[in-house]
Amino acid sequence: MQNEATLLNQLKSDDTKELAFKTLVELYKERLYWHIRKIVISHDDSDDVLQNTFIKIFRNIHNFKGDSKLFTWMYRIATNEAITFLNSKAKRLQISDETLQQLTLGNLKADVFFEGDEIQLKLQKAIAQLPKKQQLVFNMRYFDAIKYKDMSEILETSEGALKASYHIAVKKIKLYLSND
Amino acid sequence: MTLKNNKKSGFTVPKNYFETFDMDFISEQNLKQTFKKTGFKTPDTYFEQFEIRIPKTVPSITLRSLNKKTTFYISGIAASLVLLLMFSWPSENRENITAEAIENYLIYEEIQGDEFANFLTSNELDDLSPSSISASEIETYIFENASLEYLLIN
Structure with a gap:
């Protein structure tokens, strides 16, 4: 696994950004997915949130100052995205966060992606x-x-x-x- | 520190706290043995096929930005509200209210933009000159100012 500092330098350079980003996605997609999945529960919602998380990472990597580890910075973005997603979904359905969670859990038994x-x-x-x-x-x-x-x-x-x-x-x- | 000193401190622990202290760790391990997995799964080859679709261009949207004059008006209105709240509050409570508490009240009581707008004259509202703020600038602002605690209570 390549050094985080090297990867970060590549991510911040226009010439190497896209390729380095692909590496970053490969390295972290599973860990971030499972982190998000445990928050939003549904697979389809997790997929949306994971997409948004990586897009934000891509667009904001130049703002990463190295005050924390790269993976904790990405986890923070994923957490914020997942919570924002749930808040928006609850608002859209005009129900509380708690009711949304109960509804999601109620559907879990019939979910094909829950074994x-x-x-x-x-x-x-x-x-x-x-x-x-x-x-x-x-x-x-x-x-x-x-x-x-x-x-x-x-x-x-x-x-x-x-x-x-x-x-x-x-x-x-x-x-x-x-x-x- | 000796047990004797602890007794003198006046602190107490729940009944059987020390007797069950080790058991806490053990029973957590037991919990982990019973509940190892979440039960969630993904479609077959989800991770193999996963790729990020980054939009190539970000459409810019036109918003009304606040010029210096308007910022001055709004700051003035906010200050007036603070003063209004300070002086309309019963005097016995007033001295306990900090500017920070009032600021929090204004933030968390969801006072809407149109309520602030009621304090502006139509001429002042006309002075809000349209200009362009890109979506990426807005996104960056939200990204840099997002707080988990704030998200959790909203």
Whole structure:
């Protein structure tokens, strides 16, 4: 895998930008997709959000100042895009974010791109009852094992607050699963 | 710090906190053993066929920009609103209200542009000269000013 600094230089040069961008997409498309998918749930919506995320990355790469890692910068864009997408969808349907999430989960069982059993469905329901930010923290830590330091850059929150948030999220999920 | 000192501090922990402390970690591992995957999948060859379709050209759209004179008017109106709110508030509460609180009120109470426009005369509104701001400039502005916390509460 090529050095991040080299890739970044290529991305910022007009001559090499397009080719370097293709490399960037190859490197990160799966990780960003699964991050987005856990937020928006539906595959088609995830595809739209992933497209928009990479377009924003392409157009704004010259603004990346290197204050954080490239991948945390991209994760932050993907997170913001996914949340914005859900907010817009809820507004378009004239329902609250919570109602939208319940509707999406209600459709999950019949979704051809969901192969989970009752246990996985139950886990998604348990995650859905968490506040939005706790959902993000839980998904990023539990499924993707993202380091708190990196998560702190992505979510612009202190490591201590993230650790506490994850701890609380795990407790709530265990409680939900044991009661259900 | 000794246990004795902790007792003196007056702090307490939930019942069985220390007895179950290790169990928290273990049960998280148990949770992970039971729930390893999300259950989501993609269409076959989705990632192999995935490519980014970047629009070649960005159409520019015409918006009304705020010239210096208008910015001055709007700043004046905002300042008037702040003063109005400060002096129309009951005096016993007034001293506790900071300019920041009023600013937050104006931001989060979703006061619409047309409400501000009501404070402008038609001549002043005519002074809003049309000019061109490209879509990419707008996108860059939103991109650089987006905050996750703000998105989560909206």
